Amino acid sequence: MLPAQSGIYCIEHADSGRVYVGSALNMRGRVELHIRLLSAGNHHSPILQRSWVKYGSDAFDIYVLEIVPDHNRLSTAEQMWIDRLQAVGKNGFNIMPTASRHGSGKGTPASPKYRQRCCNECGQPYQPGRADQFFCVRKCRMDFENRMMTRGRELYSLFMVMRYERGVARMRGVWAIACRLAQGWREEDERERDGRQSWIPAKRALAKFPVTMTVADVYVKQEKFGRAGVR
Numbered sequence: 001m002l003p004a005q006s007g008i009y010c011i012e013h014a015d016s017g018r019v020y021v022g023s024a025l026n027m028r029g030r031v032e033l034h035i036r037l038l039s040a041g042n043h044h045s046p047i048l049q050r051s052w053v054k055y056g057s058d059a060f061d062i063y064v065l066e067i068v069p070d071h072n073r074l075s076t077a078e079q080m081w082i083d084r085l086q087a088v089g090k091n092g093f094n095i096m097p098t099a100s101r102h103g104s105g106k107g108t109p110a111s112p113k114y115r116q117r118c119c120n121e122c123g124q125p126y127q128p129g130r131a132d133q134f135f136c137v138r139k140c141r142m143d144f145e146n147r148m149m150t151r152g153r154e155l156y157s158l159f160m161v162m163r164y165e166r167g168v169a170r171m172r173g174v175w176a177i178a179c180r181l182a183q184g185w186r187e188e189d190e191r192e193r194d195g196r197q198s199w200i201p202a203k204r205a206l207a208k209f210p211v212t213m214t215v216a217d218v219y220v221k222q223e224k225f226g227r228a229g230v231r
């Protein structure tokens with residue numbers, strides 16, 4: 001098992017020496033994610049996925065290439081290793097050359113409409129086909145949404161208690177409980193998702209749920225006419 005440290009790792013097909021090079025703030029978490037995606041047949045690199053299916057997980061060695069404590073150096077170090085081990089091209093499994101280099105393979109559009117982004121779920125770079133695409137594959141979107149649903153289920157009752165059983169909520173410190181829950185989830189994100197945000201950012205969340213617009217309107221009225229209306 002890899003250390004839960006920041007650095008560059010390698011997934012190598014032992015017989016051919018063909019490699020996949022990746023970087024992560026938490027290499028252990030990232031490699032576990034690769035393995036989950038590969039086992040589910042959902043990995044973003046089709047060539048690595050095919051080899052994994054063909055040869056089986058035992059045919060691959062996974063190891064650390066370099067520990068990189070300085071997060072700002074991660075992508076430079078990753079590029080250095082990709083070049084050194086020729087991880088893009090016929091010796092490698094990496095499909096995405098870095099933003100500065102183009103034309104590695106077939107299927108890469110000559111002039112992509114949208115800039116490359118990192119998937120909100122797995123963190124891997126991908127080429128979005130739409131402005132509002134935030135995940136590399138459907139599986140990643142489902143994982144993201146399922147996590148929100150599972151976590152939300154825990155919060156829903158706490159919130160309703162705070163809103164409609166105020167006495168109990170105050171007495172039992174429900175707000176503090178909710179905050180501790182949130183903190184636990186944030187720490188889990190730090191640990192297992194390289195700190196990637198696991199909720200929809202405010203701007204998009206507000207656009208997604210029109211009801212919040214109404215609440216915002218009400219809030220404006222409250223400010224104007226005193227707090228009598230909404231309590």
Ligand SMILES: [Zn+2]
Pocket residue numbers: 119120121122123124135136137140
């Ligand atoms: Zn993804």
